[in-house]
Amino acid sequence: MTHPTPKKLGAPKAVAPKPALRRFHQASWDEPVVFELSSAGQRGVLPPEPEAAIVQAAGDVFDNLPASLKRKTAPALPEMSQVHVLRHYMRLSQENLGVDLNIDVGQGTCTMKYSPKVNDQLARSHKLSELHPLQPLSTVQGILEVMYRLEEMLKEISGMDHVTLQPGAGSAAIYANIAMIRAFHESRGEGRKRSEIITSSFSHPSNAAAAKVAGYKIITLPPDADGYPDFEALKAAVSERTAALLITNPEDTGIFNSRIVEFVDLVHAAGGLCAYDQANANGLLGITRARDAGFDVCHFNLHKTFSTPHGCGGPASGACCVKKEMAPFLPIPTIEFDGTSYHLDFNRPQSVGKIRPWYGVTGNMLKAYAWIMSLGADGLREVAEIAVLNNNYLLNKVLEIRGVSAPYAKGKRRIEQVRYSWEGLTNDTGVHSEEIGFRAADFGTHYWTSHHPFVVPEPMTLEPTESYSREDLDEYITILKHIANEAYTNPEIVQTAPHNSTVHKIDQESFDDPDAWAVTWRAYKRKLKK
Amino acid sequence: MNRIGLIVNPLAGIGGRVGLKGSDGVETQRRALELGAIPESLHRATLSLIPLLGLRGTLEVVTFPREMGETSAREAGFTPKVIGEIHSGLTTAKDTCRAVNKMSALRVDLILFAGGDGTARDVCSAIPAQFPCLGIPAGVKIHSAVYATNPKHAGELAGMYLKGRARLREAEVLDLDEDAYRAGRMSTRLYGTLHVPYRPLLLQNQKAPSPASEARQAEAIAADVVEQMQAGVAYILGPGTTTRAIARALTVEKTLVGVDVVRDGQLIAKDVTQAQLLNLTQTKPARIIVTPIGGQGFLFGRGNQQIGPEVIRQVGRGNIIVVSTSDKLRALRLQPLIVDTGDAEVDALLAGYFSVVTGYKERMVYKVVY
Numbered sequence: 065m066t067h068p069t070p071k072k073l074g075a076p077k078a079v080a081p082k083p084a085l086r087r088f089h090q091a092s093w094d095e096p097v098v099f100e101l102s103s104a105g106q107r108g109v110l111p112p113e114p115e116a117a118i119v120q121a122a123g124d125v126f127d128n129l130p131a132s133l134k135r136k137t138a139p140a141l142p143e144m145s146q147v148h149v150l151r152h153y154m155r156l157s158q159e160n161l162g163v164d165l166n167i168d169v170g171q172g173t174c175t176m177k178y179s180p181k182v183n184d185q186l187a188r189s190h191k192l193s194e195l196h197p198l199q200p201l202s203t204v205q206g207i208l209e210v211m212y213r214l215e216e217m218l219k220e221i222s223g224m225d226h227v228t229l230q231p232g233a234g235s236a237a238i239y240a241n242i243a244m245i246r247a248f249h250e251s252r253g254e255g256r257k258r259s260e261i262i263t264s265s266f267s268h269p270s271n272a273a274a275a276k277v278a279g280y281k282i283i284t285l286p287p288d289a290d291g292y293p294d295f296e297a298l299k300a301a302v303s304e305r306t307a308a309l310l311i312t313n314p315e316d317t318g319i320f321n322s323r324i325v326e327f328v329d330l331v332h333a334a335g336g337l338c339a340y341d342q343a344n345a346n347g348l349l350g351i352t353r354a355r356d357a358g359f360d361v362c363h364f365n366l367h368k369t370f371s372t373p374h375g376c377g378g379p380a381s382g383a384c385c386v387k388k389e390m391a392p393f394l395p396i397p398t399i400e401f402d403g404t405s406y407h408l409d410f411n412r413p414q415s416v417g418k419i420r421p422w423y424g425v426t427g428n429m430l431k432a433y434a435w436i437m438s439l440g441a442d443g444l445r446e447v448a449e450i451a452v453l454n455n456n457y458l459l460n461k462v463l464e465i466r467g468v469s470a471p472y473a474k475g476k477r478r479i480e481q482v483r484y485s486w487e488g489l490t491n492d493t494g495v496h497s498e499e500i501g502f503r504a505a506d507f508g509t510h511y512w513t514s515h516h517p518f519v520v521p522e523p524m525t526l527e528p529t530e531s532y533s534r535e536d537l538d539e540y541i542t543i544l545k546h547i548a549n550e551a552y553t554n555p556e557i558v559q560t561a562p563h564n565s566t567v568h569k570i571d572q573e574s575f576d577d578p579d580a581w582a583v584t585w586r587a588y589k590r591k592l593k594k
Numbered sequence: 595m596n597r598i599g600l601i602v603n604p605l606a607g608i609g610g611r612v613g614l615k616g617s618d619g620v621e622t623q624r625r626a627l628e629l630g631a632i633p634e635s636l637h638r639a640t641l642s643l644i645p646l647l648g649l650r651g652t653l654e655v656v657t658f659p660r661e662m663g664e665t666s667a668r669e670a671g672f673t674p675k676v677i678g679e680i681h682s683g684l685t686t687a688k689d690t691c692r693a694v695n696k697m698s699a700l701r702v703d704l705i706l707f708a709g710g711d712g713t714a715r716d717v718c719s720a721i722p723a724q725f726p727c728l729g730i731p732a733g734v735k736i737h738s739a740v741y742a743t744n745p746k747h748a749g750e751l752a753g754m755y756l757k758g759r760a761r762l763r764e765a766e767v768l769d770l771d772e773d774a775y776r777a778g779r780m781s782t783r784l785y786g787t788l789h790v791p792y793r794p795l796l797l798q799n800q801k802a803p804s805p806a807s808e809a810r811q812a813e814a815i816a817a818d819v820v821e822q823m824q825a826g827v828a829y830i831l832g833p834g835t836t837t838r839a840i841a842r843a844l845t846v847e848k849t850l851v852g853v854d855v856v857r858d859g860q861l862i863a864k865d866v867t868q869a870q871l872l873n874l875t876q877t878k879p880a881r882i883i884v885t886p887i888g889g890q891g892f893l894f895g896r897g898n899q900q901i902g903p904e905v906i907r908q909v910g911r912g913n914i915i916v917v918s919t920s921d922k923l924r925a926l927r928l929q930p931l932i933v934d935t936g937d938a939e940v941d942a943l944l945a946g947y948f949s950v951v952t953g954y955k956e957r958m959v960y961k962v963v964y
Contacts, residue, residue, distance in 0.1 A: 265928060265958075272956075281955040286928040297959040300947035494744050519924050577761075 085546055086539070088508030089564040091158035098152055099585045102142035108149060140586070159566040161510055163373075167536045169458070170504065170511025172481045172525025173268075173316050175346050175365075179373030183434045187427040197422040201407055207426060208406035212399050214433045215383075221444070222342070222362050223355025224385035229366075229424040230395045234343050235270040236419055237363035237382025238310065240395055241339045242278045243416040244361060244386065245308045247393040248337065251414065258307035258336070264293035265519060266315035268341055280307060287519070291319050291472025298327060306336035313357075314344050316514070316525065317471075318455065318478030328358040337361070345369045346529060347452045347480030350445030354385065361386045366425075370432035381428035395419045450530035451480045454537060458482070458528050461541045465548045467492060471520050481527035483520050490522045495551040495558050497522040502569070503550070503561035507543045596756045597654045599697030600643070600674070601717075603690055603709035604661035606635040606733040635732035636666050638745040639708040642730045643670035645749035649756065656702055658693045661685070666708075687712070691720035698725050704752055704791070708732040711769040714740050718767045718786040726762055728752055728790050739765040740788045755791035763792040764809070766835060768887070783897045784833050784851050784887055811919040812839035814954040819883065819917060820844060828857045828874055830866075830909070832884035832898040836917050840883060853900040855880075868902040875905060881913040882906070891926045893962060894944065895934035903937030911943055916960070917951045923958060930961040938964075 114122075126134065144152075168176040186192070195204055215227035231237035242261070249258045261275035264285040272282045283301045288294040293311065309331040314320040321327070328338045340354040340362035346369045354362035366381040367374045374380075386394065396415045397408035408423070439447065456477050462468055467489025470482050486497045501511045501524070514523040528537055551558050562568055582588035608626040643666065646653060655674040657663030660682050667674035678696055680689055690707070694717050697705050704726045707717050710733010717727060729741035730748040742748035754760040767785045816839040823829065831837045833851045841848030841856065848854050852865035855874060863870060874880065882905070887897040893916065894901060906914070916931075933944045941964035950960045 276955070281957065282953075283949065284952070284956070284958045286923070286958060286960060294959075294961065297947055297961065301949070301957075301959040494746070519928055521927070 085542060086508045087564070088161075088506060090161070090505075090566045091155070092566045093155040093159060095152065095155045095159070097585065097588075098144075098149075099140075099142050101144055101148060101152060104143055106143045106145050106148070108144060108146040161505060161508070161565075166509040167532060167540050168509075169526050169528040169532055169537070169540055170501070170509060170524075172483070172511075172514070172527040173344070174374050175344075175368035175480075175527060175529055176374055176531075177346070177371055177529040178531035179371040179431070180435070180438070183371070183431040186434055187430050192427060192430055195426070202405075205406055207430070208399055208408075210433050211423070211426070211429050212401050212406055214429055214436070215399065217433075217436050218364065218383050218385055220441075221349065221353070222364070222385035223353035224362065225388040226391045226394060226398075227383055227385045228394050228398065228419075229381070229383050229429055230419050231363070231382035231384060232420045232425055233380035234268070234363065234365040234368075234382050235274055237365070237384050238268075238270050238339070238341065239274040239278065240382070240384050240416070240419045241361045241363055241386075242275050242280070242308070242310075243395075243419070244384070244390050244393040245337050245339065246278065247414060247416050248390060249307055251392075254335070258305060260301075260303070260305045261307055261310055262298065262301050262331070262336075263310045264312070264315065266291075266293070266317055267310065267312040268316070268343055271310040271312070271339075271341055275310060287317075287472065291315075291317050292321050292323070293327070295323060295326065298330060302330055302334045302336065304334060306331060306334050308337040308339055308360075310339045310341060312341040312344055314347070314479040314481075316344070316481065317473075317483045317520075318481040319473045319476070320479050324357050332358070339363075343368060344480060346527075347448050347455070349448040350441060351448055355387070361390055366428050366432040371435040372428040372431040379425050379428060381425040381432070397423070399423075447530045448480075451528070452477075454528040454530065454532060455480050455482065455526075457534070458526060458537055458541070461537070462526070462544065465541075465545050466552065467548050468524075468544075480529070481525060483514060484524045484526065485520050486522040486524060489548060489551055493551040493555050495555050497524050499559050499561065500524070500544075500547050500551070503547045503558045504543055505562040506564045507546070509540060509543060595652055595654055596649070597656055597700070597702040598646075598752060598756070599693070599700070599702040599705040600639065600655055600657040600663040600667055601690060601693045601697070601705060601707040602635050602639045602658075602661065602663045602666055603707070603713040603716075603732070604633050604635060604685055606633075606709035606713055607638075608633055633661070635708045635730075636661060636669075638730055638732040639663065639666035639706075640669040641745035642706065642708070642742075642749040642752075643667060643672060645746060646753050647671055649753060653756070656697055656700060658689070662689060662693065687716045690716040694720040698722050704728060704755055706730055706748065706752055708745075710734055710736055711738050711767070714738045714767045714788065715769050715785045718788055721788065724762075724789045726755065726791065727788055728755075737768040737770065738788075740767060740790050751791050760791040762789045764788075764835065765790050765792075786850060787835065808919050808921050809839075811921065811953060812836045813843070814956075815917050815919065815951050816840040816843035818951055818954045818956075819915060822915075823859075825858055826879065828855050828862065828878060828880040830855050830871060830875075830880060830882045830901060830905075832882070832901060834885040834887060836885040836919060836922075837883055840917070851897075853898060866900060868900050868905060871900060871902075871905045872908065875908045879913075880909050881915060882909050883915045883917060885917050886922060886926070886931050891929060891931045893931040893933050895932075895936065903935040903940035906935060906940050906944070907937075914944075914948070915951060916948045918958075920952045920956075920958065923950070923952065923960065930963045933962060933964045 211229055218227045231240050246255060249255045259281055260283055261280040262283045263271045265287055276282055285293045285297045313324050331338050337360045340359040342362050343365045345364055362385050364383045366372045366383055372381060392414040393416050395418055396412050397410045400407055400409050459478060459482050462484060467486055469485050469488060471485050490496055497513050501513060504510050511524055514525045547558060582591055605623050608623055655667045655672045657667050657674045657676060658678045659676050659680050662680055662685060664674055664676050678693060690713060698721055706728055707713055708730040713733060714729055721727060728748055728751060730745050731741040742751050751760060764787045766787055769783060769785055815836060819840050820843045831841060831848060831854045838848045838850055844856060844859050846856055846861045849865045854861060855863040855866060882901055884893060884898060886893050933941050935941055945962055945964050947959050948962055949957045952958050
């Protein structure tokens with residue numbers, strides 16, 4: 065018996081070459097809202113009937129509930145089996161452009177770095193996730209130690225004397241700093257007199273917003289011709305009414321204000337305090353510190369610079385770092401170490417009180433701690449250096465593209481991000497920045513124009529962080545270049561983009577129309593009836 | 595069935611390509627035609643109608659004969675309903691006004707007009723209050739915020755409005771004094787407002803995140819200013835929608851383009867001249883409330899010449915309250931405000947920094963130059 069001769073397969077075919085331009089297509093599942101998937105009687109989990117002895121012993125557990133806590137009608141939740149729930153959310157997860165899928169440099173100001181998954185695993189560990197904030201302190205010494213040590217590291221990074229990790233977001237940290245600034249002035253009998261907060265146009269809008277919420281009058285400094293906050297305007301603004309200067313540096317233009325010490329000195333001379341918004345600290349780690357520029361308080365966004373990560377939806381976490389003169393006003397409790405154990409100090413009579421329930425976003429603290437520990441001091445500096453290098457590589461390449469410019473500080477390098485302008489391209493072609501951002505989605509990435517103030521026309525803010533390789537940046541630039549060419553040769557294709565997304569365009573007009581909103585199913589049904 | 599009115603100013607933009615910096619006045623138009631100018635507004639109107647072709651079954655275009663709209667509508671593929679009469683080749687601003695009157699009387703859903711600032715002024719003078727309209731940019735000068743960014747966008751915006759997907763906002767009609775412009779001086783005036791559909795991407799000079807926000811900003815500014823007002827002080831209110839908001843907060847009816855005076859919450863003088871202001875401020879305490887006019891950022895000397903240098907000197911720099919929505923300052927790209935009062939000494943006095951009221955308890959320390 066002979067075996068048949070195996071068929072000759074021939075030489076192996078070459079695999080398709082790596083495409084110059086990735087053509088992305090989003091999944092489209094036509095997936096309804098979860099409430100529409102409800103089917104009466106379906107259940108995800110069917111708990112077994114309790115045994116008779118248990119029923120006898122426990123009685124009706126609802127008996128002891130006060131009437132006010134008892135529902136009169138059952139909640140209108142969707143009734144679904146487990147697999148239907150799983151399928152529903154898996155489908156939805158495919159209908160977007162997730163942070164782990166795209167080269168996320170287009171979300172400038174957000175510091176969309178890669179956050180190592182191992183840190184997520186640590187934070188999800190039952191050792192942390194099952195802790196309760198009311199547990200006896202002796203049983204939570206581990207996480208208190210992590211928080212204490214994280215505070216120590218942030219002291220070193222900022223040069224400040226004390227830290228609180230309590231704020232649940234960057235804006236909450238700014239608010240906490242403002243609350244401490246007010247308490248400081250009140251302690252000196254100047255609370256009423258110092259009624260004004262000074263900030264700059266390109267500082268984060270949260271500075272003005274949080275100060276306004278706290279009741280201050282807001283004075284904004286516009287940029288001068290070079291894009292720096294106008295120092296002469298500061299001179300005109302500062303007075304005995306100044307409570308503080310709240311300023312970002314570098315601002316969202318990516319331009320570092322090297323005269324910052326003069327700004328601080330001028331405000332100090334008038335008796336005001338200075339708060340450094342360090343949301344843009346990714347290019348400064350290990351290079352310059354708030355303390356060295358003379359600031360009294362500063363804040364970091366752990367979810368940006370310290371990789372916890374910035375999920376664009378949370379959870380966020382803010383850290384306030386202050387000089388010792390400000391320490392009496394720190395939110396309570398503070399975390400103290402007596403040489404053997406950690407405890408919480410609530411007995412601080414001058415404290416501004418609580419900024420947030422409990423002690424802060426503990427999961428994020430653990431992730432930030434792990435991230436810093438994995439890098440060490442030298443590693444942090446390297447993060448900053450690579451972030452700046454990446455940004456200036458991108459800057460040089462982007463400026464080669466027709467129709468784009470980087471307003472202000474011509475010929476100078478930027479720190480960690482750049483606010484570009486497509487004004488030239490818009491004038492030439494009628495294509496807007498926003499439309500270019502939509503078109504980018506057809507190639508598997510995106511960008512978001514910018515938050516206000518919309519001073520730079522047709523803006524695009526890119527922040528490549530330290531996480532993206534040169535190949536990643538080149539791919540991103542190829543996409544931008546391709547779209548710019550399309551704008552000049554076939555603007556229609558850009559203006560009708562995205563072509564490969566599940567939802568092509570959202571009617572943004574309805575975003576500020578309360579009648580068009582429906583954030584709950586109940587609201588949707590009610591408004592639909594109208 | 596929706597109906598839009600289409601009005602084309604056939605002479606709009608005719609001066610531009612031949613370097614005449616505008617097309618106002620019969621003499622300029624004659625000269626432009628001599629220089630070989632070709633009217634472009636008809637073609638631009640056609641371009642604006644193309645995005646609306648998809649609605650043809652449910653949309654009627656009502657227009658004036660031949661070059662005033664009929665030609666463009668037919669060129670685009672519509673069979674328009676033609677009303678009115680014109681003398682071809684001899685149309686004037688009066689024809690634009692007649693067309694606006696007729697179309698608004700017919701209650702069309704929206705009037706589309708192709709032209710420039712001069713055309714917008716004509717529309718503004720004839721249109722009933724708050725009647726929806728939208729400009730197709732075809733003129734040499736476009737400072738008014740009533741024009742779409744390009745003809746195609748005008749059509750798209752009109753379509754969205756008809757489908758209920760764009761709301762109306764009040765937008766300023768501005769125009770240059772063309773004689774001054776040709777002589778090398780920029781001089782913008784505010785002539786009134788029109789109600790135009792609004793979508794953030796598709797309207798020129800858009801800087802606001804929502805149509806409501808600029809009006810809300812003006813209300814917030816008014817709340818701040820009114821709170822600071824003192825008894826017995828006359829407040830001179832310059833022209834503009836922001837200063838009008840202050841009058842409204844006092845429940846006083848202000849002239850939009852004139853200068854009015856209030857004291858103790860009452861209107862004490864309306865549409866005043868410089869002589870009246872001088873008289874008013876001679877012996878009694880007064881303060882001036884002004885807002886920059888138009889796209890050039892003039893604070894004094896354009897559109898509010900009634901508040902002349904003598905008045906400013908008499909009232910004093912410290913008694914000037916500058917108000918502006920932050921959207922307006924952003925539209926200036928935060929470049930300095932300009933004064934040109936005609937008196938070098940007063941201009942020097944005004945130069946420097948003003949704390950501009952941009953909202954309730956909000957200021958921007960803003961540079962003023964001359």
